[in-house]
Each structure stands twice: as structure tokens, then as C-alpha cells.
Amino acid sequence: MSFSSEVKEELSRHLPTARHCQIAETAAILSLCGQISEKDGTIRIQTENAYVARKYFTLLKKTFNIEAELAVKLNQKENTYLIRVNDREETCQILQAVKLHETDRQLAMPIPAVVVQRQCCKRAFLRGAFLASGSISDPNRFYHLEIVCPDAPRAEQVQELLKNFGIDARIVLRKNHHVVYMKEGAQIVEMLGIMEANIALMNLENVRILKEMRGSVNRKVNCETANINKxxxxxxxxxxxxxxxxxxxxxxxxxxxxxxxxxxxxxxxxxxxxxxxxxxxxxxxxxxxxxxxxxxxxxxxxxxxxxxxxxx
Structure with a gap:
């Protein structure tokens, strides 16, 4: 399992106790990978990550007492998970809670500020955003964490929420997507803490400590070698x-x-x-x-x- 999958697996098991935080996390998932059916206006998400599907399914059940329909499309490389809420009234219930109103079969963006007014809800939203469309590199190789957003307003909202926690993330345009990213180890540790991925945080810190120790030893050896040569x-x-x-x-x-x-x-x-x-x-x-x-x-x-x- 990749480090990114380990983080998502941990986050998928973390369910906020407060309903407003559950709503904020649901809002993030819908914001970044939610769709409205052109036929009947019901909502769905499609993902290749089982942990995202499990978390969204659980949030709908715990937060709204809604039993969503889960379909799995089996592929050679990766399975595709489709979660639908087919009942029109249940769809309206979710959209009203997350303050996402449909406009011409599209979800209104970005998420209204009232959904992420509390600090705990900001954390929950970022957790949902990372689950929905985020990834993190293997820290043994290099440091990189990103959240891929469909457009600039949603990327800027994620960036602004990160800034609220003192993280200066950047945005880059990649193909048709706006990618919010960070490359500093300390920032990624902070991000894992914000999302409450505590096991992943400790694993990353251990890697950082080992890297710093190796770097310190190498610098000392290089210095001593230079002195010997001199x-x-x-x-x-x-x-x-x-x-x-x-x-x-x-x-x-x-x-x-x-x-x-x-x-x-x-x-x-x-x-x-x-x-x-x-x-x-x-x-x-x-x-x-x-x-x-x-x-x-x-x-x-x-x-x-x-x-x-x-x-x-």
C-alpha cells in the first residue's frame, strides 16, 4: 500500500462526532467529486478509491440516515465506485445541509463560508477534500502533497482554508485542473495534523528525523573529508x-x-x-x-x- 493510500485509509476511519463537522466533510467530497444527474437531478459521486467511497457512504448514513446506492464497476487496473442518492427529497436534504444549491444541474461553488465557520469544520472540510481528490508522495523519496480541484474558485477556497492554519500552499494549473500543493516537509506534517491523520503524521516525522540525521552525518563526513584532503x-x-x-x-x-x-x-x-x-x-x-x-x-x-x- 502506498503512503497516500495509508493516509486515506486512516482518514476514512475517522468520523467526526459533531454533525456540523460531518456536514463540512460531506460538503468537501461533493464539492470536489460530486455530480448532479442530468436526468432527474439526483446527486452522485464517482471515485476509484475505495476509502473515499466508504467514507462518503458512512457520512450519508450517520449524518442524514440515508442509505445510498453503491455500484462497483470492475476494471483490470482499478475498480470504479459509484454512490448515488436516487431519492429526490433525500438529495434536497443533503444539498440544503451542505448549502450546495443546484443551478442548471451543476453544484453551486464554492462551498458557502457558513459551512466552514468553525475551526473544527475547517479541519473536517480539508480532510474531505484530501480524501476526495488529494494525494501525498512517499516521504522516503520526496515531500509533496496536493489536492486537485476542478476550477479556480474551489482551489482558492482550499488554499484560503490552509492559510487559516498557517500553511502557505501554492496553486498551479495542470491541464484543465487547478492543483493546490505544498512541498515542505513541515507543512505536510502540519496538514496531516489538521486532518487528524495522527498515525501517518508519526510515520512521516520518523522519516524526516532519519533524513535529517543522514544529512547531518553526510555533511560532517564531507567536512572532515575536505579537512583531511586539505x-x-x-x-x-x-x-x-x-x-x-x-x-x-x-x-x-x-x-x-x-x-x-x-x-x-x-x-x-x-x-x-x-x-x-x-x-x-x-x-x-x-x-x-x-x-x-x-x-x-x-x-x-x-x-x-x-x-x-x-x-x-
Whole structure:
């Protein structure tokens, strides 16, 4: 089961206790995948998601005491679920409750603000909207949550409701649909919390923590690798300078502190400045070791210039 299906399965089992929240969630499902029959004006929804069908069927039963007609069309890839309310009076009862009045066999859009006046109803509406036409990517790959809307007014309503909870979602036109989407992990966690998908929220948070830990470890390793490479490159240049001095004028021509430094560096090419300093007599700190190595570099460069060679 995909992560998106897991979220929808969890949301399909969450039934609000307050009737006004049940109405708000029903309104969202009707708003995004509801239709009015051209023949008799009765309402129906069509979906390929069994969890959406189950939730809508349950909402009609619990909220309005309506037994809807459920038909399943079996396909090779995915089944199609069609839920119809055939009784004209029951249709009017639902439309009046969700404040969706029919106009030329179309549902009036967007949902009136009175349906989502309470914060709890806003949550329920967003839950229904995601169930009806939303999806979420596998968080192990990337972060993306979207709700596909048939037109701009419905997309803007979803966007406005999200803004009420501090989520700055974007809208993009994809083919003939307006898609409300978010790509930040923190926003998607917030959205799951708003919809009360608590199990999915915890699973996503676990993935986020692991990703952040891996990222932190990788950054640390990269930083340490860069430092090691820098240290190794510096040591190679120092050894080249020291060997050039040895081959041209010999160590005996160097002052004793520099000669001692040159011999130690050749003997311990992998040693750090701190380790080299502890081997000197008397012991010298990192800055003192660095100063002596710089002096050796200057001597080598001066010799190369005099010999007409290349200065490193």
C-alpha cells in the first residue's frame, strides 16, 4: 500500500462526532467529486478509491440516515465506485445541509463560508477534500502533497482554508485542473495534523528525523573529508619543499630548529601540526610548527628562484 493510500485509509476511519463537522466533510467530497444527474437531478459521486467511497457512504448514513446506492464497476487496473442518492427529497436534504444549491444541474461553488465557520469544520472540510481528490508522495523519496480541484474558485477556497492554519500552499494549473500543493516537509506534517491523520503524521516525522540525521552525518563526513584532503595536500607540498632543500643546500645549512622540523616532517608525513610540535625538543605549539614550516617553504621558493626553477 502506498503512503497516500495509508493516509486515506486512516482518514476514512475517522468520523467526526459533531454533525456540523460531518456536514463540512460531506460538503468537501461533493464539492470536489460530486455530480448532479442530468436526468432527474439526483446527486452522485464517482471515485476509484475505495476509502473515499466508504467514507462518503458512512457520512450519508450517520449524518442524514440515508442509505445510498453503491455500484462497483470492475476494471483490470482499478475498480470504479459509484454512490448515488436516487431519492429526490433525500438529495434536497443533503444539498440544503451542505448549502450546495443546484443551478442548471451543476453544484453551486464554492462551498458557502457558513459551512466552514468553525475551526473544527475547517479541519473536517480539508480532510474531505484530501480524501476526495488529494494525494501525498512517499516521504522516503520526496515531500509533496496536493489536492486537485476542478476550477479556480474551489482551489482558492482550499488554499484560503490552509492559510487559516498557517500553511502557505501554492496553486498551479495542470491541464484543465487547478492543483493546490505544498512541498515542505513541515507543512505536510502540519496538514496531516489538521486532518487528524495522527498515525501517518508519526510515520512521516520518523522519516524526516532519519533524513535529517543522514544529512547531518553526510555533511560532517564531507567536512572532515575536505579537512583531511586539505591537510594531506599541505603535507605533500611541505615534503616537496623539504626534499628540494635537502637536494640543493642540505639540512646542515639550516638553523637547528628548522633542520629538526624538516627531518621530523619527512619522518612523519602523516602527522598533524600538533603531533609534530610534541615531537620537537623543546615542545612547540601548532602556531610555532606552522611558522617553521612556512620558513622552510620560503627557503625552498627562494632556492627555486635562484636555480631558475618553478616556485610551488
Amino acid at each position: 591537510t594531506v595536500s599541505a603535507a605533500i607540498r611541505q615534503i616537496e619543499d623539504i626534499r628540494y632543500i635537502e637536494e640543493t643546500i642540505g639540512f646542515s645549512s639550516l638553523p637547528e630548529p628548522l633542520e629538526q622540523m624538516a627531518r621530523l616532517r619527512l619522518q612523519y608525513p602523516e602527522a598533524s601540526l600538533l603531533e609534530l610540535g610534541k615531537m620537537l625538543t623543546p615542545v612547540v605549539g601548532k602556531s610555532g610548527v606552522n611558522h617553521r614550516l612556512r620558513k622552510l617553504k620560503e627557503i625552498a621558493e627562494d632556492l627555486r628562484r635562484k636555480q631558475g626553477g618553478e616556485v610551488l
